[in-house]
Amino acid sequence: MKVLVSDEMRARLIQGVQTTAFKVLDIYRRDFEVETKADESPLTEADMASHRALVALLEALTPEVPILSEESGEIPFETRQAWHRYWLIDPLDGTKEFIKKNGEFTLNVALVEDGVPVFGIVHAPVLETTWWGQSGQGAWKQVGGEASAIRVRQLPDPEVSPWKIVGSRSHGSAEFEAFCAQLPAHERVFMGSSLKLCLVAEGAADLYPRLAPTSEWDTAAAQAVVTAAGGEVLNAHSLEPLRYNQQDSLLNPFFIVCCQRDERWEKALRYGLNLRL
Structure with missing residues (x-):
């Protein structure tokens, strides 16, 4: 498999994202x-400060690769559909959490190739934690200076160990509640931003059903981490992997992040989705 991001480039990208985080923290603390x-x-x-810094970083490292950011303004699909490979970034995911000052916000950088996130970095400035993953290269979590490989966990027997379900801190839905009501024994954890996907990637949670609106920049980087860690990010209706830059709209379909597939949660998911019919 062709390595799209070399070890050297990955290190420079991670350092650049972490440096950008210091600028974000300066604003956060006042x-x-x-x-x-x-x-x-x-x-x-x-x-905007994060957007400008991350765009400058990527333009310096890969001037030939287009960039789509939440804050870059609308780029028409007739332009984007010609992109074989591009950077997709969310300079500050979890702005509501940033405003609340609860620390649950992230910086997100993804490399998307042919609609698939093949590399991603998620950095949580307040937590001083970085996750990254690359297709065929595995996924990692760095806390401070130490980095260790991460992997999704096996879905446990709920009679022995309750499933751990992640929900949004700021964006609940009736569909989420209906989904959970149909599950076997489980515990709920609520979190902001793309940290929810990272919990599944590192084996701290089993499922994250997102049955409420999101945009493609909200998920791409963390999806790369989840898939590199052995999990999946699936369209909630088709149970096919979430794909990017496929249409004019940049809104995601409803989706579910899982450590592994299981007919019990698939049945619960269908029940939750039926609320919208």
């Missing part, structure tokens, strides 16, 4: 203004 975007989502100066 008073800042909050604007409202056209879609009613919040925007802070940290979103």
Whole structure:
């Protein structure tokens, strides 16, 4: 398999993302203004500072690769559909968590090839933790200076060890509640941003059903980490892997992140989705 991101480039990317995080933390630790975007989502100066720094980093390292960022403005599909490979970034995922100052926000950088996230970095500045993963190369978690390989866990027997289900800190839904009601014994953990996917990737959780709206930049980097760790990020309706840059809209379908497939949660998922019919 062709290695798309060399060890040297990966190290430079991780260092660049972590350096950008210091700029974000400077803003996080003082008073800042909050604007409202056209879609009613919040925007802070940290979103834009991170956007500018990450775009500059990627343009310096790979000037030939296009970049799509949440904050880069609309790029029409007629332009994007010609992209074989591109960077997809969310400069600050979990802006609501950033505003609440609970630390559950992340910086996200993904390399997407032919609709598939093949490399991704997720960095949580307050937690001083970085996750990354690459197709065929495995997934890793770095806390401080130490990095260790991560892997999804085997879905346990719920009668022995309850399943661990991750839910959104700020975006609940009736579908999520209906899904959980149909599961065997389980515990719920609520978290913000792409940290939810990372919990599955590192074996700290089993399932993350996202039965509420998200955009492609919210998930791409963490999907690369999850898949490199042996898990899957699946379209909730088709149970096919989530794909990117396939249409004009950049909204994801509902999806589920799993350590492994199991007919019990698949049945619960169908039940939850039926609420919308």
